[in-house]
Amino acid sequence: MPDAEPAAAKVPAPVAPMAGASGGGNAGAADAGAEAATKESAVAAQTIRVNVDLLENLMTMVSELVLTRNQLLQILRSQKESEFAAPLQRLNHVTSELQEGVMKTRMQPIGNAWAKLPRLVRDLAHELNKKIDLQMLGADTELDRQVLELIKDPLTHMVRNSADHGLEIPAERVKAGKTETGRITLNAYHEGGHIIIEIQDDGKGLAIDRIKQKAIQNGMASEGELASMTDQQIIQFIMKPGFSTAAKVTNVSGRGVGMDVVKTNIEKIGGTIEIKSAQGKGSTFVIKIPLTLAIVSALIVECAGERFAIPQISVVELVRAAADSEHTIERLKGTPVLRLRNRLLPLVSLQQLLRLDDSEGAKKTEEETFIVVTQVGTYTFGIMVDRVFDTEEIVVKPVAPILRHIEMFSGNTILGDGSVIMILDPNGIASATGEMAMGEAAGKETTAVQTQRQEDKMALLLFRAGEGAPKAVPLSLVARLEDVDLATVELSNGLPVVQYRGKLMPLVPIDPNFVVANEGRQPVLVFADGDRSMGLIVDEIVDIVEEKLNVQLAAERPGLMGSAIIAGKATEVIDAGFFLTQAYKDWFGSSTQEGFEEEKLQRVLLVDDSPFFRNLLTPLLSVAGYDVTAVENAGDALALCEAGEDFDVIVSDIEMPGMSGFDFAEAVRHGSRWQRVPMVALSSHASARDLDRGRIAGFNDYVAKFDRDALLFALQQTLTDQKGAA
Amino acid sequence: MSNAKLPSTVRKSKGDDLVVSGNQDYVTMTIADQMFGIPVLQVQDVLGHQRITRIPLAPPEVAGSLNLRGRIVTAIDVRLRLGLTGRPKDKPGMSIVVDLRGELYSLMVDSVGEVLSLTKEDFERNPATLDPRWREVSTGIYRLNGQLMVVLDVPRLLNFTTIETA
Numbered sequence: 001m002p003d004a005e006p007a008a009a010k011v012p013a014p015v016a017p018m019a020g021a022s023g024g025g026n027a028g029a030a031d032a033g034a035e036a037a038t039k040e041s042a043v044a045a046q047t048i049r050v051n052v053d054l055l056e057n058l059m060t061m062v063s064e065l066v067l068t069r070n071q072l073l074q075i076l077r078s079q080k081e082s083e084f085a086a087p088l089q090r091l092n093h094v095t096s097e098l099q100e101g102v103m104k105t106r107m108q109p110i111g112n113a114w115a116k117l118p119r120l121v122r123d124l125a126h127e128l129n130k131k132i133d134l135q136m137l138g139a140d141t142e143l144d145r146q147v148l149e150l151i152k153d154p155l156t157h158m159v160r161n162s163a164d165h166g167l168e169i170p171a172e173r174v175k176a177g178k179t180e181t182g183r184i185t186l187n188a189y190h191e192g193g194h195i196i197i198e199i200q201d202d203g204k205g206l207a208i209d210r211i212k213q214k215a216i217q218n219g220m221a222s223e224g225e226l227a228s229m230t231d232q233q234i235i236q237f238i239m240k241p242g243f244s245t246a247a248k249v250t251n252v253s254g255r256g257v258g259m260d261v262v263k264t265n266i267e268k269i270g271g272t273i274e275i276k277s278a279q280g281k282g283s284t285f286v287i288k289i290p291l292t293l294a295i296v297s298a299l300i301v302e303c304a305g306e307r308f309a310i311p312q313i314s315v316v317e318l319v320r321a322a323a324d325s326e327h328t329i330e331r332l333k334g335t336p337v338l339r340l341r342n343r344l345l346p347l348v349s350l351q352q353l354l355r356l357d358d359s360e361g362a363k364k365t366e367e368e369t370f371i372v373v374t375q376v377g378t379y380t381f382g383i384m385v386d387r388v389f390d391t392e393e394i395v396v397k398p399v400a401p402i403l404r405h406i407e408m409f410s411g412n413t414i415l416g417d418g419s420v421i422m423i424l425d426p427n428g429i430a431s432a433t434g435e436m437a438m439g440e441a442a443g444k445e446t447t448a449v450q451t452q453r454q455e456d457k458m459a460l461l462l463f464r465a466g467e468g469a470p471k472a473v474p475l476s477l478v479a480r481l482e483d484v485d486l487a488t489v490e491l492s493n494g495l496p497v498v499q500y501r502g503k504l505m506p507l508v509p510i511d512p513n514f515v516v517a518n519e520g521r522q523p524v525l526v527f528a529d530g531d532r533s534m535g536l537i538v539d540e541i542v543d544i545v546e547e548k549l550n551v552q553l554a555a556e557r558p559g560l561m562g563s564a565i566i567a568g569k570a571t572e573v574i575d576a577g578f579f580l581t582q583a584y585k586d587w588f589g590s591s592t593q594e595g596f597e598e599e600k601l602q603r604v605l606l607v608d609d610s611p612f613f614r615n616l617l618t619p620l621l622s623v624a625g626y627d628v629t630a631v632e633n634a635g636d637a638l639a640l641c642e643a644g645e646d647f648d649v650i651v652s653d654i655e656m657p658g659m660s661g662f663d664f665a666e667a668v669r670h671g672s673r674w675q676r677v678p679m680v681a682l683s684s685h686a687s688a689r690d691l692d693r694g695r696i697a698g699f700n701d702y703v704a705k706f707d708r709d710a711l712l713f714a715l716q717q718t719l720t721d722q723k724g725a726a
Numbered sequence: 727m728s729n730a731k732l733p734s735t736v737r738k739s740k741g742d743d744l745v746v747s748g749n750q751d752y753v754t755m756t757i758a759d760q761m762f763g764i765p766v767l768q769v770q771d772v773l774g775h776q777r778i779t780r781i782p783l784a785p786p787e788v789a790g791s792l793n794l795r796g797r798i799v800t801a802i803d804v805r806l807r808l809g810l811t812g813r814p815k816d817k818p819g820m821s822i823v824v825d826l827r828g829e830l831y832s833l834m835v836d837s838v839g840e841v842l843s844l845t846k847e848d849f850e851r852n853p854a855t856l857d858p859r860w861r862e863v864s865t866g867i868y869r870l871n872g873q874l875m876v877v878l879d880v881p882r883l884l885n886f887t888t889i890e891t892a
Binding site: 064067068306354355356397400401402403406408409412413414418419420421422 | 777779780781782783784785788790791792793796797798800827829831884
């Protein structure tokens with residue numbers, strides 16, 4: 001109950017009925033009422049200062065008492081009739097009340113955190129030449145001291161934001177038909193175990209267009225992506241790090257740190273933040289935070305015989321996956337994923353993550369797995385566990401200092417049965433596994449440039465073949481689409497071939513077990529290179545789409561590059577190179593195929609600013625037996641050099657923004673650790689002059705950008721030269 | 727409730743346990759047939775075999791955590807800390823609970839002996855040739871009748887930054 005003076009309210013309560021029962025007379029009751037009133041005022045005046053440490057200590061002790069009580073109750077439940085039942089019942093009640101009471105001692109009205117805001121707003125109004133009226137409602141709403149401390153700064157920041165970005169200058173307001181004075185309203189109230197804090201302004205609302213512009217500028221999304229987003233989704237961008245729509249940096253805001261910090265702070269205490277905005281009418285930020293941090297509701301799960309707790313607040317839903325159920329776990333390159341309502345949910349195996357050796361449950365996991373769908377910020381993922389028990393109220397205790405470095409755990413606790421259990425930290429799990437380009441984090445690193453440019457979209461051919469998800473291949477790799485009459489298919493050397501433009505063209509099915517029928521027609525994708533061509537048998541050609549090829553899950557199965565979301569569906573991107581080598585072992589003019597098994601993979605560093613070429617060349621080179629690392633500019637490449645990475649050969653583009661390929665080669669050749677590493681230049685201009693310039697800069701070879709065979713040949717050549725020299 | 731108060735009393739007395747000049751009391755224990763001692767005032771509790779929750783991803787010396795009357799105690803396998811092999815599964819072993827900066831740790835040993843009152847005359851510094859791992863966690867050796875007792879330095883035993891590098 002949001003009572004400002006709980007102690008005062010409690011004390012008179014038992015007095016009044018007692019007086020009523022014993023006194024009997026009206027006068028007596030009135031007397032008691034008056035007494036209570038005076039008592040109330042006396043109590044209100046009686047406050048003492050208590051050290052916070054003492055309160056914290058009390059809180060931990062009560063927590064322990066609660067746990068002991070739970071234990072006792074659990075024992076009691078297993079015994080049918082016990083003389084302890086009645087006293088335990090009383091202990092139960094007293095403990096609950098004690099817990100409530102002690103919790104209250106930690107409570108403080110939120111008004112304490114707001115105390116400085118009127119002054120802040122007044123100063124801001126002066127500075128920005130605005131008229132601002134700050135209204136604060138529900139200032140006596142109480143919440144945990146610890147929580148209060150943590151939301152103080154975010155709140156201040158948001159009020160400052162509303163004053164600076166939200167509210168217009170008086171002239172503008174009048175023009176828009178509003179009063180000169182802008183209003184910022186703070187409203188706090190309780191709602192079902194949570195505190196809701198609303199920060200509302202009647203300003204101009206969030207400028208969707210500006211956010212869009214900024215998102216494109218910062219390379220967070222492409223125009224096409226933005227077009228398909230709802231306003232609500234676009235608003236979310238303001239929570240991204242480094243985002244500010246303020247046209248210029250002022251004293252007050254626009255410094256690029258802000259909402260993301262607010263969001264992290266609020267999420268740190270298990271809260272959420274929601275934004276509502278109406279153009280011209282104002283915006284509202286709704287913060288929802290738990291009442292207290294000391295006791296949380298947690299889901300108890302089991303994995304490999306060990307139990308763990310997952311904070312309930314981050315659990316979205318539970319899904320049971322078994323062979324006979326509607327949901328089954330599918331694997332992409334050994335990575336488990338789950339199809340959940342038209343979305344592909346990445347899964348994390350708790351067992352693998354925590355490196356639990358499976359002693360008992362080895363077989364059981366195959367039959368039935370529970371998936372705890374967890375949300376951290378905007379990143380949703382599933383945690384695979386063996387069993388799910390129920391939820392329990394747990395008291396979070398910090399882990400021992402020697403274990404603090406393990407980021408998977410946010411604490412530990414003692415369960416009702418007396419056993420110690422670790423509390424999993426969804427944030428930690430997300431950051432430990434979320435490197436797979438799902439969350440916001442990865443966006444910055446390698447894919448940043450990719451998302452930035454419109455022209456980086458790639459035409460993809462969607463088709464169906466074999467089992468499972470639709471498949472895709474970059475259209476640029478496909479020479480033609482043909483419809484082959486299966487009656488004309490002949491066998492040569494045990495492989496199906498067809499006469500095609502006066503030559504024999506081998507046909508390769510995607511599914512190795514596919515049997516070519518004798519009649520009917522079958523669509524075939526023709527890949528051609530020079531005078532060789534190869535046909536890939538597919539079941540159905542679905543569509544051609546322009547989409548950013550963002551492979552999200554790399555594949556382990558040969559022939560697949562990975563899977564990506566294309567046209568809203570999980571699609572497997574096939575590795576054309578793999579099938580090319582199926583048709584012609586020497587398609588890439590290299591014999592490394594046989595050799596690379598026993599040898600260490602040759603490491604190639606690919607430096608190219610165009611994500612298209614990186615996407616194209618990486619699989620090509622990998623298929624040819626190289627271990628490819630692709631970076632987007634010379635700076636990144638030199639950073640790898642600094643980081644102590646070693647490569648057998650460097651393939652670099654010449655025309656790159658910033659440091660050109662020539663400069664890069666010079667930098668490598670002059671004093672870097674890599675000065676002996678052979679370098680191959682890659683350029684669309686391959687004139688004799690360029691060749692010379694390349695050699696002077698330090699390149700060992702020079703290859704035209706579109707000549708795959710030449711590139712592979714050059715690589716092989718330089719590597720053998722190098723070996724011969726060494 | 728009474729045990730909750732224990733740490734504060736121990737904390738108070740910890741300051742003067744090393745300055746006591748004459749006799750010094752030690753709780754003795756055996757690990758792999760070697761006798762070890764811990765100043766008695768640092769000891770909170772002696773436990774028999776306990777149910778321990780394993781902690782994934784923790785250093786190998788950390789055996790897990792256990793519930794000691796409502797407090798979570800981190801169990802340290804002293805054998806592994808001293809560079810010995812793990813205890814055979816069939817031997818249950820015992821534990822000594824110590825307090826370090828307000829945190830409780832349970833030191834898992836083979837068996838706990840008695841409390842000995844020892845004089846300074848029998849104390850000696852670590853021999854220079856002692857295994858560096860042992861020398862790091864020990865303050866010295868007591869010459870007893872028939873055997874030697876290694877004095878364990880609890881803060882250094884629980885200093886896990888050195889474990890990581892070792």
